[in-house]
Amino acid sequence: MSQTQIAIVVGSLRKDSFNRQLAHAIMKLAPAGVHFKEVAIGDLPLYNQDADGNEVAQVKQFRDALRSVDGVLFVTPEYNRSVPGVLKNALDQGSRPYGHSVWDGKPAAVVGMSPGAIGTALAQQHLRNILAYLNMPTLGQPEMFLQYQDGFFTADGAVAERSHVFIQKFVQQVVDWVHQHKK
Numbered sequence: 001m002s003q004t005q006i007a008i009v010v011g012s013l014r015k016d017s018f019n020r021q022l023a024h025a026i027m028k029l030a031p032a033g034v035h036f037k038e039v040a041i042g043d044l045p046l047y048n049q050d051a052d053g054n055e056v057a058q059v060k061q062f063r064d065a066l067r068s069v070d071g072v073l074f075v076t077p078e079y080n081r082s083v084p085g086v087l088k089n090a091l092d093q094g095s096r097p098y099g100h101s102v103w104d105g106k107p108a109a110v111v112g113m114s115p116g117a118i119g120t121a122l123a124q125q126h127l128r129n130i131l132a133y134l135n136m137p138t139l140g141q142p143e144m145f146l147q148y149q150d151g152f153f154t155a156d157g158a159v160a161e162r163s164h165v166f167i168q169k170f171v172q173q174v175v176d177w178v179h180q181h182k183k
Helices: 018-027 057-067 085-095 121-133 161-181
Strands: 004-010 034-038 071-075 108-114 145-147
Touching: 004 018, 004 161, 018 034, 018 071, 018 108, 018 161, 057 085, 071 161, 085 121, 108 121, 108 161
Parallel strands: 004 034, 004 071, 071 108, 108 145
Antiparallel strands: none
16 A cells, blocks of 8 residues: 555644644654645635636645645634634635635545633534535544643653543544545
C-alpha cells in the first residue's frame, strides 16, 4: 500500500494558535505509512465568483495540494459560535468553480481546541454541515472537543502524557476513516 496523504487545514491564522499547536502535535502522531501535511489558507484571497477560471497562483496551489491528498483533517477554533471566516473562505475557494470541487468525495475529520469549557463544539457542528453539503464523508465519532489548559503540550510541542493515548486513538480513527473512504 502506498503512503496515505492527509491534509491538515488549520482554521486559525494566529502564529501561536492552540489549534496550530494541536495540528503540529497530531502530525507527530502519524502512524507508519501515513503523512500529514498542513495546507495553508492564510494567503488565499476572499472568494469572488468573478475569478472562476482565472484564479491567482495561491488558489491554484491550494487546490492542487488538496487534489493530491487522500483525506482532510480540519483543525478549527471557534469564533462567535461558528467557524472562522478564513476557514469558510478556504472551503469556498476549494469548492469552486461549480462542478470542480476539490472536496468532493474526500474523507474528512474535524477536531478543535479552545480555552472554553465546550471546546469548539458549535464551530465543529457548523463545519460538519458545510462538509455534508460538499459531499465529504465526515468521521462522526469520536467527536473531539478539546479544552486548552496549561500543560496540554510538552515543551517540544507533543501532546502531554495525560492526553497522549486519547489523541493517538483519535488519529488512528481518522487514518482508518480515510482508508475506508478514499477513492
